[in-house]
Amino acid sequence: MKVPEKAPEKKEPIAEKPVQQPETIQETAVKTTKPLSRQGISSGFSINSFLNNEEKEVKEETVAVKIENLPKNHFTDTDLQMEWNLMLKQLQTRNSFVFNAVKTFKLIKSGENTIKVLYPSDSAKAEFDKIAGEFFNHFKTKVHNHAIEIDYQRDFDSLKIEVVTKRKMFEKFIEKNPLLKDLDDLMKFDLT
Numbered sequence: 001m002k003v004p005e006k007a008p009e010k011k012e013p014i015a016e017k018p019v020q021q022p023e024t025i026q027e028t029a030v031k032t033t034k035p036l037s038r039q040g041i042s043s044g045f046s047i048n049s050f051l052n053n054e055e056k057e058v059k060e061e062t063v064a065v066k067i068e069n070l071p072k073n074h075f076t077d078t079d080l081q082m083e084w085n086l087m088l089k090q091l092q093t094r095n096s097f098v099f100n101a102v103k104t105f106k107l108i109k110s111g112e113n114t115i116k117v118l119y120p121s122d123s124a125k126a127e128f129d130k131i132a133g134e135f136f137n138h139f140k141t142k143v144h145n146h147a148i149e150i151d152y153q154r155d156f157d158s159l160k161i162e163v164v165t166k167r168k169m170f171e172k173f174i175e176k177n178p179l180l181k182d183l184d185d186l187m188k189f190d191l192t
Helices: 047-052 077-094 096-102 122-143 166-176 179-187
Strands: 106-109 114-119 149-154
Touching: 077 096, 077 106, 077 122, 096 122, 114 122, 122 149, 166 179
Parallel strands: 114 149
Antiparallel strands: 106 114
16 A cells, blocks of 8 residues: 655745844842841840840839828728629629639638638639739728738638539439339339
């Protein structure tokens, strides 16, 4: 079999266009005094100063308030309870977490210038410490007695920890529904 050969293609003459010479552009270099890249943000920690342990003197200012010149008026336990209840109402709307922690606290006037604070747990006392300064400063100015001392005592009676077993829970249900006793006798539940 013979493969037919392709006929040669005719080439048309291409008209040459005159080449244009590019225009000359003068570039001028402008030198800046500032670097073009962004400056890095300093973290404030210097390794060099850390290695040299440059210790700076820290001056603490202490303000001494003489309580002899401040008023020491009499206040009653009723005044204390009214202000504490007012503080609890404000706390309930403002910060419910702190309110739930400190609502079981008992404030009692134990001496002429002493308030006994009974708290149930150390975690509750930590929450109370957040508001104690505000409350006692307000109370001192309200009753005009700036010689008040605060005595913190742990109150173990207010925090009852009762171990509830399955047997105790079932006995409480038996009090409500005596038929459960018959069911227990019949089925012999394992309530250990």
